[in-house]
Amino acid sequence: MSLTAEEAKLLKAISVPNSDAAKIVRNFDWIVVVVLLFAVTAAFHIHFMLTAGDWDFWVDWKDRMYWVTLTPMILVIIPAALSYPLMHKLGLPIAGTVCGLCLVIGEWVSRISGFHLWAYFPYSLVWPAIVLPGLMLMDLFYMLFRNVFLASVFGGGAVAMAFAPANWPILAPYHVPVVHIEQLVNVADVIGYSFTRTATPEYLRFIERGTLRTFGGESTLVSTFFSAFVCMILFYMWWRIGQFLSNLGTIPNQLKTFVGLEADKDEAK
Amino acid sequence: MTRLYIKVVMMLVLFSVAGLALAHGERNQEPFLRMKTLHWYDIKWSIENDSTVQVNEEVTMSGKVHFFSRWPEQINMPDTVFLANATPGPVFVRVGTWLNDVPMIQSTGVEVGRVYDFKVVLKARIPGRHHVHPMFNVESAGGLVGPGIWMNIAGDANDFLYGVETRTGIVIEDLETYGVENVVKWHAFWAILAVLWLAWWVRRPLLINRFLWVKDNNWSALITRTDMMVGGILLVFIITVLIVANQITEKTYPRTVPLQGGKVEVQYVPNPEEGLVEVKNHTSEYYLPGRTITIDATITNNTGKVIQIGEFMSSNLRFVNKKLPIAMAGVDEGYPAELVPNKGLILSDDSPIQPGESRRLRMEATDVAWETERLSSLLNDPDSSYGALIFFFDEEGNRYTSEIYGQILPTFFDK
Numbered sequence: 001m002s003l004t005a006e007e008a009k010l011l012k013a014i015s016v017p018n019s020d021a022a023k024i025v026r027n028f029d030w031i032v033v034v035v036l037l038f039a040v041t042a043a044f045h046i047h048f049m050l051t052a053g054d055w056d057f058w059v060d061w062k063d064r065m066y067w068v069t070l071t072p073m074i075l076v077i078i079p080a081a082l083s084y085p086l087m088h089k090l091g092l093p094i095a096g097t098v099c100g101l102c103l104v105i106g107e108w109v110s111r112i113s114g115f116h117l118w119a120y121f122p123y124s125l126v127w128p129a130i131v132l133p134g135l136m137l138m139d140l141f142y143m144l145f146r147n148v149f150l151a152s153v154f155g156g157g158a159v160a161m162a163f164a165p166a167n168w169p170i171l172a173p174y175h176v177p178v179v180h181i182e183q184l185v186n187v188a189d190v191i192g193y194s195f196t197r198t199a200t201p202e203y204l205r206f207i208e209r210g211t212l213r214t215f216g217g218e219s220t221l222v223s224t225f226f227s228a229f230v231c232m233i234l235f236y237m238w239w240r241i242g243q244f245l246s247n248l249g250t251i252p253n254q255l256k257t258f259v260g261l262e263a264d265k266d267e268a269k
Numbered sequence: 270m271t272r273l274y275i276k277v278v279m280m281l282v283l284f285s286v287a288g289l290a291l292a293h294g295e296r297n298q299e300p301f302l303r304m305k306t307l308h309w310y311d312i313k314w315s316i317e318n319d320s321t322v323q324v325n326e327e328v329t330m331s332g333k334v335h336f337f338s339r340w341p342e343q344i345n346m347p348d349t350v351f352l353a354n355a356t357p358g359p360v361f362v363r364v365g366t367w368l369n370d371v372p373m374i375q376s377t378g379v380e381v382g383r384v385y386d387f388k389v390v391l392k393a394r395i396p397g398r399h400h401v402h403p404m405f406n407v408e409s410a411g412g413l414v415g416p417g418i419w420m421n422i423a424g425d426a427n428d429f430l431y432g433v434e435t436r437t438g439i440v441i442e443d444l445e446t447y448g449v450e451n452v453v454k455w456h457a458f459w460a461i462l463a464v465l466w467l468a469w470w471v472r473r474p475l476l477i478n479r480f481l482w483v484k485d486n487n488w489s490a491l492i493t494r495t496d497m498m499v500g501g502i503l504l505v506f507i508i509t510v511l512i513v514a515n516q517i518t519e520k521t522y523p524r525t526v527p528l529q530g531g532k533v534e535v536q537y538v539p540n541p542e543e544g545l546v547e548v549k550n551h552t553s554e555y556y557l558p559g560r561t562i563t564i565d566a567t568i569t570n571n572t573g574k575v576i577q578i579g580e581f582m583s584s585n586l587r588f589v590n591k592k593l594p595i596a597m598a599g600v601d602e603g604y605p606a607e608l609v610p611n612k613g614l615i616l617s618d619d620s621p622i623q624p625g626e627s628r629r630l631r632m633e634a635t636d637v638a639w640e641t642e643r644l645s646s647l648l649n650d651p652d653s654s655y656g657a658l659i660f661f662f663d664e665e666g667n668r669y670t671s672e673i674y675g676q677i678l679p680t681f682f683d684k
Contacts, residue, residue, distance in 0.1 A: 003485050011481040014474070022474075029475040063528050090479040091491025093500070094470055101463045104456060119358050120395050122445035127452040132459035133507050136466060140504040143492060165511040169518045170455050173448040175525035177436040181365040181372040185529045190433055191444050193374050195359035201351035201406030203376035209530040219527070 037102060044078050044099050045106030054200070056107070057115070059125050059174050060192025062167070064219035065208035067129075069227045072160035073234055075100075075131055076138070080156065080235040083142060084242035093143035096135030096159075103131060125191050130170065134162035138235070148239055156235025160227035164220050295355075295402070295414045300647035301341050302413060303584035305656035305674070307405060308335040309415035310582060316420065317603045322393045324424035327364060330354070330403045331388040334415070337656050338382035339674045345409035348378040349532070354389050355402040355414045360422065361391035362431050368535045375533045376408075383537035384670075393422040394429045416585045416608050437524050466503060469496075542669050545572045546661050550675030551629070553655065555645060557681050561635040562655070566673065569627040574663035577621050581614050581634055583657035584644055588614040588634040595662045610636030622661075648679050 003011065013021040048056065051074045055067045082095040107128035115126040137158035142151040174188035185193070193202070211217045252264035295303070312332035322328060336347055352366045352373045366373040367388045379385060389403050402417035432442045441447045479491055547569040554563045570576050579596030581588040587604075590596050591613040600609055617631035639645045647653050654676045661669040 003481060007481055007484065011478070011485070014478055025474060025477045028477065029471075032476055033471065060528055063530075088488070089483055090476065091483060091488055092470055092475070092479070093492070094467055097463045097466050101460060101467070104460055108456070121359060123449045123452070124445055124447050127449065128456075130455060130459055132463050133511060136459075136463060137504060137507055139466075140500045140507075143500050144497065144504070146489075146492075162507075162511060165515050166459070169514045170448065170452045172518045172522040172525055173451065175527065176439060176522060177524065177526045178433050179436055180374060180433060181367075183372050183374045183529075183533075184436075184526070185374055186526050187433070187435065187441065187444075187447065189374065189529050191447075194362045194364070194431065194444060196354055196356055196361065196363050198353070198355055198358065198404070199406075199412060201353060201376065201412075202374070203349045203351055203406070203408055205528075205530065207528050207530050 036098075040078075040082075040098055041102035041106040044103045045110070047078060048074060048103055048107075049110070054206070056129055057126060058192060058197075058200075059127065059171075059188040061205055061207060062129065062171055062174075062188065063207035065223050066206050068164050068220055068223040071129060071131075072134065072163045072227045072231050075135065075163075076156055076159045076231045076234050077238050079135055079138060079159075080238035081242035081245070083138075083151075083235075084239050085246040087142060088243070089246060093139045096138040096155075097132070100132040100135035104128065121197075122191070122195060124174075125195050127170070129163075130166045131163070133166040134159040137162055148236065152232050152236040152239070156232040157228040159235075160224055160231045163227070164224050295417075296641075296643045298411075298413075299650065300584065300644045300655075301650055301652065302344075302410060304644065304647070305337050305339060305341050305654070306344075306347075306407070306410065307413045307415070308337060308582060308656075308658045309333070309403065309585060310335070310658070310660075311599075312403070312416055312604070313601070314418055314603065318418040318605060319421065321421040321423050324393050324396065324422060324426060324429050326393050327390055328361070328393070328401075328420065329388065329390050330401070331386070332403070332415070333384050334387055334403075334405065335384045335658060335670070336379050336381045337674075338672055339656055340381045341410075341652075344407070347381065347405075347407050347410075349376050349408040350379055351376045351406040352387055352389065353404045353406055353412070354391060355400075355404040355412060355417065356391075357399055360393075360395040360397060360399050361401065361420075362394050362429075364390040364392050366390075369538060371533060371535045373533060373535075375529065375531055377533045377535045379535065380537055382672075384540055384543065385535065385537060392431060393420075393424075394431075395426050396422045396424055416605055418603065418605055462503075462507070469499060540670075542572070542667065544671060546570055546576060546659075546669045546671045548659055548671045548673045550673055552678060553675045554678045554680055555639070555648065557645065557679060558683060559635060560637050560639045560645075561633055562639065562677070564632045564634075564673070564675070565629070566632065567627055567629045568622060570622045570624055570661075572661075572663060572669055573624045574665070574667070575621045575623055576661040576663050576669065577619070578614070578616060578632070578659060579662045579668070580660040581632055581657055582660065583655060584642065586610065586634075586636070586638055586642065586644075588612075588636070590614045590616065590619075592619055593662065595666055596660065599660075607638065607641075610634070610638055612636060621664075647677060653677050653679075 014025045016022060052071050055061045055071060079096040079099040086092045086095045111126050111128060115121045116123060138155035141155035141158060145151055175186045177184060177186055178190050180190050208219055211219055215222045257263050310333050315329040316322060340346055352368050354363055368385050387403060398419060398421050400417045401420050403415040405413050407413055431444050434440050482491060549567045551565040577593050579590050579593050585608050587609050589600055612635050615633040622628050656674045659671050659673055
């Protein structure tokens, strides 16, 4: 695809440093960046809260099996879909980083205002998981390979492979054993038990209830590899969906004539 | 602007007429869940109703809970239950819970038709006036709450301290803040790294320029060798940080255990006196204009002793036979007054029931509580039946409990 004469003229004008055109375009960049940050935060945060939900809300749901398996799969969806337009339409390998950062901002706003100040839950119970390293690795692999297949294998896989290692430094202190009212539990269990969630009893926790029998107790490792495999497929699927949606084009705006404007003629091309 | 004013006024009107929602919505629960599942009795609180405790002070709730034999078919049997407290969130910290003296951090299974002793110890955390109940979460049924009282917490929430000592010797002084600094530190580290990576790209023209360059077939020129080099360094840096951080963590916390998800076994304590008095329901009516449930039943005394009816109890409502002093003595002064109807239990025949005797009589339980507790809505249930416990007392003060169950026939108006 090549530029039209008008587009070439525009590109020439905005490529002149410090020109009015360049300044206008830069201001436009900032407006879009701010709007995009809010939009991605809202979309990715609600997607993550509805799907990862309790696994991310509570320290005593962050187990070695379901949390480690499911969270990366949920994480990779929107960044993979956004990777196509950002990388292929703009040459920006930042989809995962933008999504991860927006999610972290949204989560902390929610944890501080909703969980802590409004509902009195301590931060030790409700801290969100670390998601950025895996999503950043996804961007970096994509940029280095510039190939969607390799990006799926290495980038998609990295979202899962980095998840448990990124979180273990903050989770480990909560997995230290404690004997509380004569029962062996860990610190996370005690925190979850002590700070009452009236409608979330112990049995509702969707956590590992027994080790994966034939893997020598290595739940985290097995869960991580399985999750990475699924993430590779998900990355590719959602990258394709992003590609499809980005290339849909537009349809003529029939309403323009109602407000006295000339009808669109060629937007569907 | 006028519309805005109207909206504000309407909002203020709404706030002024709306009642405060202070309790836990227990009245909203279907009557069958409250009448035919758990029956709580002998409930004791370590403090009086509406009295005040200081932040960090402990309070105890204890008593008995009976799991009804005719457990509703539409919910799971109580094979997975969790003893808890119904409070407005973590305003109290749950220090310990015991069922028949077995610690109940985990869930357990119970048998229907059995009675269990429970105890819940709480520690005051957030100042305010709170409604506090004992509660069982039952899988598929949700939270089933016992009678609640008001507790006031005074003091400063910042003074609250709740700690534990780990099995590895770490003394955690405050569970609220334990590990939080580390969490924030790591989140900040990764966020800063992400911001730096974004800044690397955002410092250059972002949208229109790049879009046009891509359209002009210059996509590959948008990512420079420097970008690739910086990206490669960042990739290696991230992987290195992950490896090193995990190695340090393993050394710092060599002994960890996964989240504990086992189930606890609780044996019921056999109660030889239970069921010695047989109660057979013939007809039960709810007289809507008078808020009265009338039960026509035959009572057979197999205890070998002379007994009298002391109390009819369902859904935490206690209709006590006021003519029987020992039954009245069972109602503590601090027990929530709204759950002990004034008129009590009226019997068609008050005389003692002799050993071996079968007597047919009528019991009347009248109170507006049938409406205010929203129990009369059981008439709208597909299975409009009730369940209750009846307490009998012999002359020596021994208590016998029996279940009663039957369909409710409505009487909507005076004939």
